[in-house]
Amino acid sequence: MSRVYNFSAGPATLPLEVLEQAQAEMLDWHGSGMSVMEMSHRGKDYMSIAAKAEADLRELMSIPENYKVLFLQGGASSQFAMVPINLLGEKKTADYLLTGQWSKKAVAEGKRYCDINLVADTTDSKFTTVPAESALSFSKDAAYVHYTPNETIVGVEFPYIPDTGDVPLVADMSSNILSRRIDVSKFGVIYAGAQKNIGPAGLTIVIVREDLIGNANPAMPTMMDYKTHADNDSMYNTPPTYSWYMAGLVFAWCLKQGGLEAIEKINQRKAEKLYAAIDESSFYSNPVDVNCRSWMNVPFILANADLDAAFLEQAAANGLTTLKGHRSVGGMRASIYNAMPEAGVDALIEFMREFERTKG
Numbered sequence: 001m002s003r004v005y006n007f008s009a010g011p012a013t014l015p016l017e018v019l020e021q022a023q024a025e026m027l028d029w030h031g032s033g034m035s036v037m038e039m040s041h042r043g044k045d046y047m048s049i050a051a052k053a054e055a056d057l058r059e060l061m062s063i064p065e066n067y068k069v070l071f072l073q074g075g076a077s078s079q080f081a082m083v084p085i086n087l088l089g090e091k092k093t094a095d096y097l098l099t100g101q102w103s104k105k106a107v108a109e110g111k112r113y114c115d116i117n118l119v120a121d122t123t124d125s126k127f128t129t130v131p132a133e134s135a136l137s138f139s140k141d142a143a144y145v146h147y148t149p150n151e152t153i154v155g156v157e158f159p160y161i162p163d164t165g166d167v168p169l170v171a172d173m174s175s176n177i178l179s180r181r182i183d184v185s186k187f188g189v190i191y192a193g194a195q196k197n198i199g200p201a202g203l204t205i206v207i208v209r210e211d212l213i214g215n216a217n218p219a220m221p222t223m224m225d226y227k228t229h230a231d232n233d234s235m236y237n238t239p240p241t242y243s244w245y246m247a248g249l250v251f252a253w254c255l256k257q258g259g260l261e262a263i264e265k266i267n268q269r270k271a272e273k274l275y276a277a278i279d280e281s282s283f284y285s286n287p288v289d290v291n292c293r294s295w296m297n298v299p300f301i302l303a304n305a306d307l308d309a310a311f312l313e314q315a316a317a318n319g320l321t322t323l324k325g326h327r328s329v330g331g332m333r334a335s336i337y338n339a340m341p342e343a344g345v346d347a348l349i350e351f352m353r354e355f356e357r358t359k360g
């Protein structure tokens with residue numbers, strides 16, 4: 001077997017121990033004589049898997065009791081609609097911070113349901129910065145405030161949590177959930193597609209404060225109502241059972257690493273050494289403001305774009321893959337989620353130095 005260091009932005013690399021455990025349990029989960037994929041979601045074996053996953057996530061993130069954790073399908077992209085459908089109530093406007101390609105999509109979808117007030121718009125900076133906290137002024141009549149704490153494509157991450165007072169704060173944490181400790185009580189809704197830092201694609205986690213459930217627009221489909229899923233422990237219909245199980249293995253792995261406190265330290269170290277290598281070099285550069293560089297997604301460009309293809313080819317030959325930057329940004333992007341070992345980041349840095357020395 002030969003595994004590469006896979007820097008994909010998502011679906012992304014998973015912890016080797018988790019894959020090995022899944023492999024060992026593949027054909028016969030804990031003496032049940034069947035794979036988790038083949039189990040009824042209503043049987044006691046699967047119920048125990050589902051409950052353990054939720055309990056471990058609650059422990060990891062210290063999720064307060066007055067929050068529900070939903071295990072849904074539809075990706076983060078469905079939440080772009082479910083958030084307004086569930087949170088608008090009688091209100092007609094919502095505040096959005098537009099800081100990258102993902103928040104832009106959230107805004108576009110939100111506009112189908114309400115008037116949107118852009119509290120911040122960093123388009124002119126090509127999304128390489130975030131607004132100063134002091135520059136944010138929220139509307140009084142907004143049903144909620146939506147933002148994207150980590151913009152996966154350009155690699156820009158908020159260094160603060162906006163203070164929205166009594167207005168619920170909604171965060172698309174698809175690419176930075178579980179990367180560090182956060183105070184869940186500051187949020188009304190946190191949602192994340194699983195395929196970056198949680199597990200395989202097909203699962204979407206929604207953490208929602210209980211008082212925000214039960215106000216969905218009744219004209220909308222039953223499946224779009226948080227209450228449907230909250231009332232049925234995310235088993236109103238068949239949930240993405242295998243992805244949920246895999247997410248559970250990842251949550252247990254995170255706890256084994258020492259929880260988010262320990263993971264946060266490793267993530268900070270990984271990011272800092274990669275940015276330091278980029279900044280030290282005159283061949284590589286990263287355009288994002290230093291105070292809001294993402295710990296998870298690190299784009300960098302080569303001084304000579306003609307060398308991009310050679311860089312990617314030689315990196316792959318060295319077991320470092322999926323480094324091509326997003327088509328809208330060009331250059332390279334290394335996504336270094338929790339499951340990317342520090343040794344993978346070290347190997348990338350070493351390769352970058354060697355490439356610069358021989359080609360740069």
Ligand SMILES: *Cc1c(COP(=O)(O)O)cnc(C)c1O
Pocket residue numbers: 010074075076077078102148150151152172173174175193194196
């Ligand atoms: C990947 C990503 C999405 C899209 O997630 P899907 O699950 O594919 O819908 C949305 N927001 C952010 C921040 C992402 O990184």
